[in-house]
Amino acid sequence: MGSAAVGGRAVVARPGSEGGGGSGGGKGGKGKLGGVSTGDSKAAKKRRRRANVLTSAAAILLILVGGGTVAGTYFFDDVELPAPKTEDQSNVVMFSNGAELARLGEQNRTVVAQTQINPVVQHAVAAAEDKNFYHHNGIDMKGILRAAWNNFTGGDKQGASTITQQYARHAADLKDISYNRKLREAVIARKLESTYSKDQIMGFYLNYVYLGRGYNGIEAAAKGYFGKSVVTPEGQKGAVTPYEAAVLASIIKQPEPSATHLGYDPAKNPVDAKDRWEYTMKNMVEMNWISPEVYAARKYPVVKAPSSNVCKTCKDDSATGIILRHVYAELAEMGISPTEFQRGGLQVTTTIDQKVQAAAEKAGSRKSKTSPMHDLPKTYQAAVIGIDPKTGRVLGYYGGDNPQGTDYGSYLNGTGTGLSGAGQSPGSTFKIYTLAAGLREGISFDTTWNGKLERNGGGKISNAGAEDDAVCQNGGGIERCKLEEATIQSYNFPFYWIADGIGASKVVQAAKDAGVRHLVNNDGKIIDLNNTDAETWKKNFSEEVAFGQFRVLPLEHAEGVATIVNQGERHEAHFIKSVKKMDETTGKFANYKSELGKGKQVFDKAQMSDLEGVMAKIPDHAKNVLKDGRQSIAKSGTWEYQDSSGKSSKNGSGDTWFVGGIPQLAATVWVGGAGNRLALKEKDGTSDMFGSGTPAQIWEDFIEAVTDALDMQKEEFPARQQTGDPNSTFANGKAAPPPPPAPTEEPQQEQEQQDNQDQNQDDNAGDNDDGDQDQDQDGDQDPDQDDDDQDQDDNDDGNNQPGTQAPTTSPTTTPPN
Structure with a gap:
């Protein structure tokens, strides 16, 4: 386009050192630019001393005319040169495929290296703001004298400012309007010119300058006004043209309207914006930064209309916005402080897959017309979490529609610094940890359990609302119920007695090992499992922990579910795949932080195959088999509704769950009250909701949408290996009755x-x-x-009477395997 390089080759100098200047700025650039290096000639040193003396003299003159009190003799030496400002810029948060999820930070700015900025943009800015930028020593002596004369005659206190002076004002944070500020600005400008090259100063300026519409820095402005990047090399497709560069440069003089002028945004003041553009173009050709031919062919470019005030990338009105809380939290865990984050320049790639995220929102949000939640009252809420069990990456996360409201997926607060709630009761879905603990202790799924025994201290153990004569109909009845059938039918009594036998703390330990970090006791206190021990757990959690009385955070439960799905190998659930940081010298992003790669085997694989083999029967039992015969494992869960006093009610369910997944995806679904707990009903308004109802349907819809969207191949879980001892002494079911004798045959x-x-x-x-x-x-x-025998069994008081398999009060110590 006829433009030349700015100031020749840039000379990189560190703060506090002297940087050499380059050659002239293109065809119009002649003579020495920038500061004087160590090897300056005597003539150059003499010129620099003269410039400093003139600056001080002008300062003294202005002080005297303005009636100031600063002593001019030491003024120049007393003014310190501030270090170049590290400009706050935005952080880009992306989906796993690189698409932008959000742009975070108080300032919409992207810092770019000066060496990468298209020269025509640099020249246009100089043409508009300071066409002699490459030829002066940083200050406009005429401007300073004019300021003194205006003061003497009662005129404006402001004088003309060079680009260097404008940056000096910004770097030193000189905001007041005074003679003293003008003098300090001029002195700092001289010191900048003595320390940095013209190219460096231009780079500082272009990354700081405001160009209206909320755009800070030249890169944000180029993208905002033209959808282009200033780092695209000149002449390539998508590069900023000289005409577009002139529009950007012309806006700098006054980006926003004031009481006396509408500014130079083409959308707000097209007439003056074009006049200013003509002025800039004229200076560009005058300084030989564009050719006469380019100037003659000039045409005012099309500028993008201003966007609405609603942030399009901040996700303030999207369910995806809640994910940003977890980004904040994980950045802090990675050691990135709030100050560093606010400074910006980070490129965060999340684990969130756009297609999986869409499937989670479609399945769980009431806004989705195809969601099972759509026809339910507004007081109902769902959470849907999808995790890659092989990596721990959260692929999809729906925790509510309001990013500013409650995160029902984890109860993390808006800043990602703490919890805003105490979670929900997991009900029978927590039994997966009880089973994992029991399998560790050698308990087999073939053990039998007595459902007629009362809990410690008295009281019947509820069996999913089933009457005694309806329990374990496929086995030996309620007194001889197999653990496998009890798991599929979701009866509670075997799990109570497992916890009683091995100790409730071992159930808590299994949950912690799987990924659950917090449990809430009956007093509403959140117990941090990572910072407490078995003695604390014993004091806070009774045997009812075995079937899900105590509340958990859904995201942590989802991590535990993923551990079970992944054959007992745990990967911490996380939202950040990698973080890159911009090198402001090169403008390139380099790897900065990354996710943890390795998992930890926390449960025996054979025992997990045994557990998964039983869980694989539950989708069919719940009538939520995935299409095309795809294998899945699952567990339903329901916890009763409790009124405000904490008393249980028979009016319905308070929390409902369905968890499990396929080998490539662990899925956790919760449905409950939005805010306060309520008695959950299905959409007919009368039927009680259970985990095998709406939650199971959401779970099925979510997984099938993901497998379709990602074209997932069918995978099978490992073949089941039955483990444990069917005659475990922890079991308390009655022995099977002896078979009837063979009939007597008459002699033939x-x-x-x-x-x-x-x-x-x-x-x-x-x-x-x-x-x-x-x-x-x-x-x-x-x-x-x-x-x-039956009469004797019916009268069994649990004290190891004949006909029982084991004592009803199970041993409190662990028997040898």
Whole structure:
């Protein structure tokens, strides 16, 4: 386009050192630029001393005219040169595929290296703001004298400012309007010119300058006004043209309207904006920064209209916005302080997959017309969390529609610094940890348990609302219930007795190992499992922990579920894949922080295959089998509604869950009250909601949407290996009744005797048959014996009476494997 390089090759100098100047600025650049290096000639040193003397003299003159009190003799030496400002800029947060999720930071700024900025942009800014930038020593002596004269005659206190002076004002934070400020600005400008090259000063200026519409720095402005980047090399597709550069440069004089002028934003003041553009273009050709041909062909470019005041990338009105809380929290965990984050220049790649995120919101949000939540009252709320079990990456996260409201997926506060709630009761979904703990202690799924035994201290253990005679119908009845059937049917009593036998603390330990970090006791106190021990857990959690009485945070529970899905190998759930930081010297992003890669095997793989083998039967039981025969594992959970006094109510469920997944995706779904707990009903308004209802349907919809969107191949869980001891002494079910004796057979008559029998013998034989029938009815003692056994079992008081398999009060110590 006919533009030349700015100030020749940049000379990089550190703060406090002297930097050399380059050659002239293109065809119009002649003579020495920037400061004087160590190897300056005597003439150059003499010129510098003269400039400093003139600056001081002008300062003294202005002080005298203005009636100031600063002593001019030492003024120049007393003014310190501030270090170049590190400009606050925005941080870009991206989906896992690189698409922008949000742009964070108080200032919309992207710092770019001066060496990468298209020269035509640098020249346009000089043409608009300070066309002699590459030829003066940082100050406008005429401007200073004019300020003194204006003061003497009662005129404006402000004088003309060079680009260097404008940056000096910014670097030293000189905001007041006074003669003293003007003098300090001039002195700092001279010191800047003595320390840094023209190119460096131009880079400082372009990254700081405000260009209206909330755009700080030239890069943000170029993207905002033209959708282009200033680092695209001149002549390449998408590069900023000289005409566009002139528009940007012309805005700097007054980006926003004032009481006396509308400013130079083309959308707000097109007439004056074009006049200013003409002025800039004229200076560009005059200084030989563009050719006469380019100037002659000038045409005012099309400028993008201002966007609305609503931030399009901040996700303030999107469910995705809640994810940013977790980004804040994890950045802090990585050692990135709030100050560093506010300074900006970070490129954060999250683990969130756009397609998985869309599936989570579609399945769980009431705003989605296809969601099972759509027809439910506004007081109902869901949370949907999808995790890659092999890495711990959170692929999709729906915790509510209001990014400023409660995060129902984790109860993390808006700044990511603490919890704003205490979670929800997981109900029977917590049994996966009880089973993991029991398998560790050698308890087999073939053990039998007695559902008629009362809990310690008295009181019936609820069995999912089922009557005694309806419990374990596929097995030996309520007194001989197999652990596998109890898991599938979600009966509570075996889990209570497992916790009683091995100790509730071991259940808590299994949950902690899987990924649960916090449990809430009955007093509402949040217990940090990472910073407490078994003695604390024993004091805070009873045997009811085994079937989900104590509240958890859904995200932590989701991590635990992912551990089970991943055959007992735990990866911490996380939202950040990597963080890159911009090198302001090169303008390139370099790796800064990254996710943890390795997992930890916390449960035995064979035992997990056993658990998964049982959980694989639950989707069919809940009628939520995935399409195309895709294998999945699951566990439902429901916790009763409690009124404001904390008393249980029979009016419905308070929390409902469905958790599990496929080998490539662990999915956790919770449905409960938005805010206060309430008695949950299905959309008919009368049927109680259970985990196998709406939550299971959300779970199914979510997984199927993800497998379709990502074209996931079918994968199978490892083949089940049955583990543990069916005769574990922890089990307390009654022994199976003895089989009935084989029926007695009459000796067979010889065939020859039968041939010789006559009709009378045949009649007598009929009488004998009747007698046999009578003998069977009267002489078979098995039914009576069964009745006697049953009566004795019914009267069993749990004190190891005959007919039991093990004591009803299980041992408190762990038996040897």
